[in-house]
Amino acid sequence: MKIDSSNYMFTTTLLQTSQSEMSRKPLGTERVSGHLCPQSGYWQVANPAVTLIVNVKKGENMPYHAGKPVNWQLVEYDLKNEVNL
DSSP, rough: OOOGGGOOOOOOOOOOOOHHHHHHHOOTTTTETTTBBBSOOEEEOOTTOOOOEEEOTTTSSSOOBTTTTOEOOOOOOOOGGOOOO
C-alpha cells in the first residue's frame, strides 16, 4: 500500500493567551508573611491544621497570622483585582 503524502496537510494552532495570563504565577506558589504578594488572588495558610484563606492584591504585603509569620499558598486567582505592576 502506498500512501501519497501530498494529500495530507499538518497544521499547527497557536493558542492565543493574553499577556496577563502568561505573567500569572502558577497556583500553588508560596510566599511568607511580610513579603510582597506576587499575584492577586486567594491565599491559604500552607498548614493543613489551619483553614484560613485571604484575598491579597499583587504588591501588598503578605499578612501575618495571629501575629506570627506563616507560609501562604496561592489557591485561586482573583481576576477582578488583578494588577499588573
